[in-house]
Amino acid sequence: MSDGETGATTPGSKRSLAKRGALKLVKPIAGLRKRSNYLYFWEKRWFFIAMAVGIGMLQLPIPEGLNQQGMIILTMSVVATILFVTEPVPLPTVALLIVIGQVMLMGIDSKIVAKSLMSDSVLFIMGSLMLAVAVVKQKLDTRIAWILVRMTGTKTSRIAFGITLVSGLLASFVGEHTVAAMMLPVGITLIQLTSDDPKKVRNLAAVLLFSISYGCSVAGIGTPSGGARNAIMIGYWKEFFYDPSNPDTFKYLIDYVKWMMYAYPMFLLQVPFVTIILLVTFRPEFKDLSRAVVKLRTQVEKQGPMKSSDWVAILIFFLVLLGWIFASADYGMGTIAILGAAAFLVAGLVAWPDVNSGVNWGVVLLYAAAISLGVQMKDTGAAAWVANSFLTMLSPLGMDEGIGLWAAVSVLTTGVTNTMSNGAAVAVLGPIVLNLATAAGESPIVIGFITAVSSAFAYLTVVGTPACTIVYASGYLKTTDFLNVGWKMAVMSTIIMLGAAAIYWPMLGG
Amino acid sequence: MSDKDNGSDRGQGNTRMNNDVDEQDINDPEKPHQSRFRILVCIDGSDESYRGVRYAAKMAKGEDVDIVLCYVRPVDQGLRSGGLQMDVARGNMLEWGLELPGITYLKKGRNLLMELGNLKDDWDEKAFHTDIAGTSLGDNKIDYTAKSGKKIVLKLKVARDITTGILDQWELGHYDLIIMGAAARWDKKGSNPIRGILDPAIADKIATHAPCSVLIARDLEIGHGHLVCTDGSDLANEMLTKEAYIASLCDCPISLLTVVPDVESQEKGQKIVDNASNMLTELELDVVDKIVRVGEPENEIIEAGPDYSLIVVADGGKGGIERFFVGSVAQNVIQNAYNSVMIIR
Numbered sequence: 145m146s147d148g149e150t151g152a153t154t155p156g157s158k159r160s161l162a163k164r165g166a167l168k169l170v171k172p173i174a175g176l177r178k179r180s181n182y183l184y185f186w187e188k189r190w191f192f193i194a195m196a197v198g199i200g201m202l203q204l205p206i207p208e209g210l211n212q213q214g215m216i217i218l219t220m221s222v223v224a225t226i227l228f229v230t231e232p233v234p235l236p237t238v239a240l241l242i243v244i245g246q247v248m249l250m251g252i253d254s255k256i257v258a259k260s261l262m263s264d265s266v267l268f269i270m271g272s273l274m275l276a277v278a279v280v281k282q283k284l285d286t287r288i289a290w291i292l293v294r295m296t297g298t299k300t301s302r303i304a305f306g307i308t309l310v311s312g313l314l315a316s317f318v319g320e321h322t323v324a325a326m327m328l329p330v331g332i333t334l335i336q337l338t339s340d341d342p343k344k345v346r347n348l349a350a351v352l353l354f355s356i357s358y359g360c361s362v363a364g365i366g367t368p369s370g371g372a373r374n375a376i377m378i379g380y381w382k383e384f385f386y387d388p389s390n391p392d393t394f395k396y397l398i399d400y401v402k403w404m405m406y407a408y409p410m411f412l413l414q415v416p417f418v419t420i421i422l423l424v425t426f427r428p429e430f431k432d433l434s435r436a437v438v439k440l441r442t443q444v445e446k447q448g449p450m451k452s453s454d455w456v457a458i459l460i461f462f463l464v465l466l467g468w469i470f471a472s473a474d475y476g477m478g479t480i481a482i483l484g485a486a487a488f489l490v491a492g493l494v495a496w497p498d499v500n501s502g503v504n505w506g507v508v509l510l511y512a513a514a515i516s517l518g519v520q521m522k523d524t525g526a527a528a529w530v531a532n533s534f535l536t537m538l539s540p541l542g543m544d545e546g547i548g549l550w551a552a553v554s555v556l557t558t559g560v561t562n563t564m565s566n567g568a569a570v571a572v573l574g575p576i577v578l579n580l581a582t583a584a585g586e587s588p589i590v591i592g593f594i595t596a597v598s599s600a601f602a603y604l605t606v607v608g609t610p611a612c613t614i615v616y617a618s619g620y621l622k623t624t625d626f627l628n629v630g631w632k633m634a635v636m637s638t639i640i641m642l643g644a645a646a647i648y649w650p651m652l653g654g
Numbered sequence: 655m656s657d658k659d660n661g662s663d664r665g666q667g668n669t670r671m672n673n674d675v676d677e678q679d680i681n682d683p684e685k686p687h688q689s690r691f692r693i694l695v696c697i698d699g700s701d702e703s704y705r706g707v708r709y710a711a712k713m714a715k716g717e718d719v720d721i722v723l724c725y726v727r728p729v730d731q732g733l734r735s736g737g738l739q740m741d742v743a744r745g746n747m748l749e750w751g752l753e754l755p756g757i758t759y760l761k762k763g764r765n766l767l768m769e770l771g772n773l774k775d776d777w778d779e780k781a782f783h784t785d786i787a788g789t790s791l792g793d794n795k796i797d798y799t800a801k802s803g804k805k806i807v808l809k810l811k812v813a814r815d816i817t818t819g820i821l822d823q824w825e826l827g828h829y830d831l832i833i834m835g836a837a838a839r840w841d842k843k844g845s846n847p848i849r850g851i852l853d854p855a856i857a858d859k860i861a862t863h864a865p866c867s868v869l870i871a872r873d874l875e876i877g878h879g880h881l882v883c884t885d886g887s888d889l890a891n892e893m894l895t896k897e898a899y900i901a902s903l904c905d906c907p908i909s910l911l912t913v914v915p916d917v918e919s920q921e922k923g924q925k926i927v928d929n930a931s932n933m934l935t936e937l938e939l940d941v942v943d944k945i946v947r948v949g950e951p952e953n954e955i956i957e958a959g960p961d962y963s964l965i966v967v968a969d970g971g972k973g974g975i976e977r978f979f980v981g982s983v984a985q986n987v988i989q990n991a992y993n994s995v996m997i998i999r
Contacts, residue, residue: 273737280742283749321736325743329750336752372736504730507737565734610736614743619699619755 190230198223207529213250214526220245221521224514225572228564236506239513246520260516264478265379269372269567270508271481275464276322277502278488282457285326288314290444292330298434300348304355305419307331311359312415315611316366316408317465323363324611327356332618333443337436342620348428349620350629358418358603358633360611365597366411368403368477369468371610372511372567375477377596378403379515380574384522385588396589400468400477405652406593410644417636425629453493460487507567514571521575531579545584550594550645553577554638557598562608566599573599590649594641601637603630691719691903694829696820696860698725699759702835705874707763710833711770712876713903720805721772722827723763725756726819727812757794760808764798773798773806817859824864831900831996833869834860861988861997867896869964869996870988879907879942880996881962883955883987886912886926893968893998894930898937900996908934909943911958913951920946952986964994 185192201219206212220242227238246257288310296306307327315323331352339345364370368378378398385396398406464484472480488494521527538544543552557577561569573595581591602608606616606623615621693710697703710721730740744754753761767773777798784793798806813819824832836857861868882897884890901908910930914923923946931941947954959965967984988995 269737276738277742280738280746285746285750319736319738321738325738325746328743329747329752332747332752333750502739502742504735504737504739565736567736607734610734610738613734613736614738614740617740617743617755618747619758 188232190226191232194223194226194230194232197226209532210526210529211524214524214529216245216249217517217520217524218526218530220249221517221526221572224517225564228568228572234506236509239506239510242513242517246516250520252520257516260519261512263379263383263512263515264476265375265515266508266512267476267478268368268375268481269478269511270503271478271483271485272319272369272372272375273503273508274485274499275461275481275488276319276325277499278485278494279318279322279457279461280325280502281494281498282454284454284457285330286444286447287450287454288326289330289333289440293437293440298432298437300351300428300431300433301419301423303334303433303437304351304422304428305416307352307355308359308418309415311356312363312366312411315360315363316370316411318461319369320360320364320371321610321614324356324360324614327360328353328615328618330440331356331615332620333440334433334436335620337439338430338433345429346620347426348430350426350625351422351428353615353618353620354422354426354625354629355419357609357611357615358422359415361600361603361609362414362418362637363411364609364611365407365600366404367408367468368398368400369481371600372507373570373596373599374403376511376515376518376567376570377574377592378477380518380578381588381592383519384575384578397473398589400472406649407597409648410597410640413640414637417640418633421629421632421636425632456491457488457493460484460491460493463487511567511571514568518571518575522579527575528579528583530576531583534576534580535583545586547642547646549580549584549586550591550642551638553580553591553594554598554601554641557595558601558634558638561599561602562604565607566602566609570596570599590645593649594645597641598638601634603633603637605630689718691831691899692722692827692829693719694722694724694820694823694827694832695763696726696832696834697723697759697763698835699755699762700835702871702874703759704763704766706833706835706869706871707766708770709869709871709874709876709904711767711772713831713900714772716903717802717804719903720807721767722805722807722809722823722829723760723767724809724811724820724823725760726816726823727756727810728815728819729812756810760810764806764808767806774800776801777806816856817863820856820860821863824866829866831867831869832860832864833871835874836870836872858985858989862985865999867900867996867998869994871994872991874994875963876904878961878963879909880964880966881909881911881955881959882930882966883911883913883951884926884930884968885951886929890968891930891933893966894933895937896998897966897996898934898939900998902937902939906963907942908939909945909962910934910941911945911947911955913947913949913954915948917948920948951983952990955983955987956991959991959995960993962993964996965991966996966998969997969999 198219201222202216204215206215210218224238224242227233227241228235243257243261246252247254292306292310293303296302307330311323311327314326331349334352335345335349338348342349365374368374381396381398385393387393461484464480464487467475467480467483468477485499489496489499518527521530535544538549538552541548543549557569557573560573574592577591577595578588580586581588600609602612604627606612606626612626616623616626691713693713695703695706695710697707707721707723713719714721735743747754764773768775777800780797780799782795782797784795793812794810796808798808809823811819811823813822820832820834823829834857857870861870880897880901882894884894897908900906910927912923912926912930914920924944927944927946931944934941945958947958955965955967965987967987969982969984984997988997
């Protein structure tokens with residue numbers, strides 16, 4: 145490696161400038177040093193570490209209460225989790241590796257593995273993403289902005305509250321990423337119309353942009369269509385507990401309305417707290433935004449009246465919503481979602497290339513594989529084994545039942561979700577916490593809700609929730625801002641959720 | 655080969671205006687840009703990165719220095735934005751007539767260069783676009799070329815991650831110096847704090863892997879001169895000639911520092927700095943101070959550093975694996991110094 149340092153240096157041309165008469169410009173012409181070997185391994189080191197951990201785990205004696213298959217699937221989950229968190233390879237690769245592992249390590253027939261990849265939850269995630277692109281492409285954001293500023297007036301605090309509420313109401317049905325993408329330009333326009341200098345409006349920018357992202361995040365729990373994680377949890381309930389021959393298990397079929405009854409009040413309750421926390425944390429420089437609002441109005445009014453295509457788009461989405469509420473029990477939420485996507489395409493409101501490039505299909509693949517892995521965790525008994533071990537660990541702390549266990553599950557989920565996407569967190573944790581509930585004699589519905597809802601508490605990092613990631617791309621926020629305000633949000637949300645679990649959910653008969 | 659290079663700068667300078675030389679023929683030593691000093695400034699929107707631009711601007715007063723401002727945006731993982739591609743959000747921003755942050759940052763850098771008089775209105779302007787798989791925006795580049803062939807380039811690059819992006823950019827342009835801030839974004843790769851802890855800082859990685867000199871800016875201030883650290887080895891002497899070139903570009907006063915392990919070898923240290931000073935004088939450069947300190951090299955260098963604009967160290971000269979386990983003095987200085995460090999290769 146001795147030759148690799150500066151590479152062969154060749155004498156460059158001599159400068160004719162008098163001052164630099166004796167100086168040479170020496171050009172490095174060697175290629176990038178050692179990139180081919182050392183850097184490659186360094187960048188991918190977590191992949192190799194994860195693989196080594198996997199091989200190591202498979203060599204261990206199988207613990208009591210776990211069978212061979214269970215050990216393999218547990219190993220795969222651990223390896224997948226390491227890869228999710230450290231991201232040494234593109235994440236969809238992990239999905240492919242899970243499929244390969246199921247067939248080649250566990251010896252499951254490839255037909256069965258292929259079947260286990262697609263479920264109503266996966267269809268629902270796919271359909272919702274296509275709908276999301278279609279909705280963003282309708283350019284309804286200017287209309288929403290117009291309604292928003294007419295409702296709220298010009299005071300900063302009222303605008304912040306209005307943004308949180310409107311983003312939230314929309315996000316609870318359309319999905320948080322959709323609304324974050326739609327509302328981001330509204331927020332930035334208001335900021336830029338107030339001042340061109342980002343330094344002068346730093347706190348204002350933080351309040352308005354966090355109003356969007358946290359408004360979307362707290363709303364993402366509101367309905368099953370709020371985020372992929374909700375659909376995953378619904379899928380797990382059905383997969384694990386529903387038995388068509390036993391009417392007692394029918395309560396585990398959570399449909400759209402039932403989910404909303406559980407979660408929607410929690411979202412509404414959080415909205416005022418979001419605004420208060422943001423205003424107290426960031427104290428915006430401008431108390432009144434009348435200049436920006438007036439300019440925004442003129443900008444929006446240039447759009448003219450609503451076009452017929454706008455009405456058709458709204459109508460289609462409304463019908464999809466009705467379909468989710470009334471028909472999802474018969475046809476499945478996934479079917480309704482792809483029906484909606486098909487309707488947008490048939491009506492010509494969105495072009496397929498837009499849908500194709502707007503949806504990250506790797507994510508669909510990833511969720512499919514993660515859910516399939518989760519189901520295997522349950523079928524092999526690995527999830528139950530982990531749950532029991534976890535419970536034994538908690539019992540000396542007195543946290544193996546009731547509110548102690550809920551708090552433990554919530555903290556676990558919040559911790560995991562801050563390091564990876566919340567959908568992946570629910571997919572990985574779901575089988576374990578649901579088995580935990582069974583083992584501890586708790587209601588799987590309550591524990592499931594706690595997991596799904598806590599997975600939205602990823603306020604601390606930019607990657608935690610989709611809305612945060614999208615808003616961060618504006619360049620106005622710093623990563624430290626997320627920490628400053630995020631912990632307050634997390635505390636607030638956790639208290640409200642535990643309150644709901646203790647008082648409100650039992651009333652619903654979970 | 656140097657025969658052909660000599661004296662033909664002007665003529666070729668004109669031809670290269672019409673070519674996208676920046677990204678082509680990079681390995682052809684006869685191309686004129688091989689005789690030009692090229693600076694790559696990595697912009698991330700932080701104040702530190704603009705201090706880097708100012709420093710580059712100072713070095714680029716001459717006709718034979720080009721500046722490239724580069725912003726690297728990592729390719730989106732999709733999962734983080736919930737499966738909806740970030741491009742959808744970006745596209746929506748563009749439709750509102752809003753600028754994306756990378757473009758805003760680069761424009762700010764360009765305006766700074768105009769303010770400092772490096773870039774003038776009469777320069778030729780050309781825009782380039784390259785499609786990159788996986789993003790609708792791709793790589794974008796604006797070339798500003800003066801009549802003399804001097805160039806300033808703004809580049810918005812999309813890459814797997816920031817480190818890869820900057821190193822790839824080096825392969826395209828074979829720069830002589832990379833300037834980047836050690837602040838904010840570079841320190842914590844991306845935004846995932848877990849990865850921030852696990853991954854060495856981006857600046858660190860660039861300093862390790864880039865084949866050229868790298869200036870890591872930390873509160874970079876112009877005008878306090880360079881503190882050049884030498885140990886009298888061949889490698890250090892080779893470094894000295896390169897440093898001499900860079901210092902001459904910005905008219906920076908040079909001070910020399912050597913560190914010896916104990917008091918007895920102070921005389922030897924004095925000899926080392928004297929030799930180095932003679933070398934620089936031969937190259938028609940003035941040496942302000944000659945310092946010999948006793949102690950641990952790293953600590954002494956770091957402590958002496960803050961009185962100067964930047965600390966100049968030679969690359970430790972260790973191979974990959976060895977560097978990985980042992981780490982060189984240069985590496986440690988970069989990681990722990992209070993002020994800017996330039997590693998010379």
